[in-house]
Amino acid sequence: RSVLRSVFDEVIEVDALDSADSVRLALMQRPELGVTFTKLHCWTLTHYSKCVFMDADTLVLCNVDELFDREEFSAAPDSGWPDCFNSGVFVFRPSLKTYNLLLRFAAEHGSFDGGDQGLLNSFFSNWATADIGKHLPFLYNLSSSAVYTYVPAFNHFGRDAKVVHFLGATKPWNYKYNLQTKRVMQDGTTPGSFHQLSFLALWWNIYSASILPLLEKLQKMEESESEECKHTFNGVEITLKKVSPSVANSLQMPLLPEQTYETYPTARPPEELTFEVQLVREVEQSGSNVHLPEPDRPSEQLVFHRAFQETSDLNEVTHSVSELSIHFKLEEPSPEDERRKWEEGRMDYMGKDAFEHIKKKLDAFLH
Structure with a gap:
């Protein structure tokens, strides 16, 4: 949290929301996506008039302020089913009314894929046909693992990519990275796609240059305090x-x-x-x-x-x-203090002045 607060202007903690829909999540073999319902909390940020949501596995390659010129609900097509949008990047307007409607919709209808993407596509069901202006270009949500499906298009348009999305169960932080060679590895082998490898290397370069020093500094501070x-x-x-x-x-x-x-x-x-x-x-x-x-x-x-x-x-x-x-440690009383206590009748019969101690002194004196 300390590192996040040193990078971002505002960090807000929220409770996790889980769809608990293990059946539909099993169809995608992605049981961990149930907790993506947590992103619904973003509609409670009502102290902002408009926001752009981005998944934690996205990488912004350049300034994307122009996204704020779009209206709710703007998102890029999903590479797997283009009539659906991908919920990794979208423009929205915070609203408690919308937030409560989403929660009610989730409770009544659930999600067709068990995650947030199915829920949001069902809730904003007219996205595909209502307003083409709410269709973000694919460059704002480029899937790093899907570029191989149309390599010529990537070679032609890919240099203008603005946001890369690391889709799939394996995320950049799950790979191994060699700081000396600056190469990304996974289980001893490099990823199959050259384009994905280049994006992974970029992610790790940013992490090692900008984030890792902050984590090391925080660790030293915690060790010093402890x-x-x-x-x-x-x-x-x-x-x-x-x-x-x-x-x-x-x-x-x-x-x-x-x-x-x-x-x-x-x-x-x-x-x-x-x-x-x-x-x-x-x-x-x-x-x-x-x-x-x-x-x-x-x-x-x-x-x-x-x-x-x-x-x-x-x-x-x-x-x-x-x-x-x-x-x-209490000071030992002087002989004068001991005699004064006897004269005043303040003998310690349970301790130093007990009969056995007095008898020992008399025996030592007589013999």
Whole structure:
């Protein structure tokens, strides 16, 4: 979606519409065409006065703005049955009324081929005879796989082709393409038609030059974002960055004054990344530093600094920060503090001041 939005001015997501007519689709051996009913959504684009629909397997070879001079419903003849139009390219006017009529027609009559083309030809049934001005030239919907049927005509008119339509079950992206030789292959053999091969090569040249760099850029951005995440807990903002073991060996990180952090790994499935980190306070005259132990597996860098936020949910932190739990280590009470607690009657009979602990001290003193 991100790549589409970087290329097109507007990208709208719609729900899939399926004819579910497996019987008629089986006659063409094209069961995947049932979902082409989805293109009916184009009539809901009512913020536009006129549109040109193009299938995803079409390739525009030049500017075709003149199509907007045509009226609804303008389309090119289908090469298999010229009295029908091919629904891969057509001019239409968005209208909720037309959209609802199409849905009702589909529910009541279905499609004679199980796909959108049969439905639209039945709905716009007077296309073949009513207005020749609504017949687009074949050059606006040239079938790349059918040019062999009349090679002399293609040699004469083909250079003026404006839109190529890759009909059939095998699409350009199903072929193999060698970036070095710039040749299109399928299962180790080249396609039979020279003309189809030239159009496939053109499609792949455009894809590798204009689209592939966008996909690679997006992939790098996603990898970069996945390598760093931030969370805040009790006024401490924690940034995790994934680093290689060789880099982790030399990492040094500042520790907040008068605080010690201990981290404990949580058990995770074996296929997921696991790591173990322990931060220990070292007090030196030159300052306080924390050194990561040498890891034997991919590790993560922890960076601590004060944040303006005061609190956060401990459960959220422990779940999202790579299953890492963070605890503040309490300072050991001094002997003076212990004596003061006894004088005030605040003994810890369930813990440190339990009878067995007192008995051990007395035994050690007497013996």
